[in-house]
Amino acid sequence: DSGVTxxxxxxxxxxxxxxxxxCSPRSGDLSVYWYQQSLDQGLQFLIQYYNGEERAKxxxxxxxxxxQFPDLHxxxxxxxxxxxxxxxxxxASSVPGGxxxxxxxxxxxxxx
Amino acid sequence: xxxxxxxxxxxxxxxxxIVSLNCTYSNSAFQYFMWYRQYSRxxxxxxMYTYSSGNKEDGRFTAQVDKSSKYISLFIRDSxxxxxxxxxxxxKHTGNQFYFGTGTSLTVIP
Numbered sequence: 473d474s475g476v477t478x479x480x481x482x483x484x485x486x487x488x489x490x491x492x493x494x495c496s497p498r499s500g501d502l503s504v505y506w507y508q509q510s511l512d513q514g515l516q517f518l519i520q521y522y523n524g525e526e527r528a529k530x531x532x533x534x535x536x537x538x539x540q541f542p543d544l545h546x547x548x549x550x551x552x553x554x555x556x557x558x559x560x561x562x563x564a565s566s567v568p569g570g571x572x573x574x575x576x577x578x579x580x581x582x583x584x
Numbered sequence: 585x586x587x588x589x590x591x592x593x594x595x596x597x598x599x600x601x602i603v604s605l606n607c608t609y610s611n612s613a614f615q616y617f618m619w620y621r622q623y624s625r626x627x628x629x630x631x632m633y634t635y636s637s638g639n640k641e642d643g644r645f646t647a648q649v650d651k652s653s654k655y656i657s658l659f660i661r662d663s664x665x666x667x668x669x670x671x672x673x674x675x676k677h678t679g680n681q682f683y684f685g686t687g688t689s690l691t692v693i694p
Binding site for chain 1: 596616620626627676685
């Protein structure tokens with residue numbers, strides 16, 4: 473167990489729907505990062521939050537949004553889902569100034 | 585052009601072989617270099633990290649960085665079946681974002 477908890481582990485939903493992925497960072501970590509992993513694109517950075525504030529944005533679609541709550545857990549909201557959104561979504565956390573991430577086990581999203 | 589390029593493999597070697605995994609990059613601002621290992625259906629786990637050029641050894645693993653060539657390598661000695669996984673390189677400059685390679689799939693055959 474890495475200490476980063478992601479729920480749910482698997483999600484199957486239809487096109488056009490909206491889903492919420494949840495992440496609890498490792499105890500003491502203030503930064504949360506969201507990544508999308510697909511076979512052809514590898515790990516793509518979506519967005520980072522630090523202590524409740526958005527810190528950096530990557531290749532995140534406008535249909536996607538995220539937030540980090542006062543208890544430091546984070547949620548990634550995906551709306552108007554398309555088939556191409558099917559992927560593994562990882563959350564990672566790190567300590568301030570940390571060089572490495574600790575990843576969760578991911579949420580496998582399948583859009584049908 | 586992607587900022588980080590990594591040969592996806594797959595790579596298949598016999599047990600006990602020396603494995604060499606490589607990444608090239610284009611951004612000369614990268615200063616921190618990491619290798620992650622990802623088992624099937626799991627999140628990536630940090631294996632090693634290095635700062636600047638040179639070698640770093642940890643048990644059977646050696647990470648090598650050549651900043652002049654923008655090339656990093658991970659060597660695995662005496663490879664074991666338990667080393668079978670996907671290996672991802674990652675890089676970072678002074679900003680917050682990490683840049684990952686697409687990963688190399690490795691299978692070590694007993």
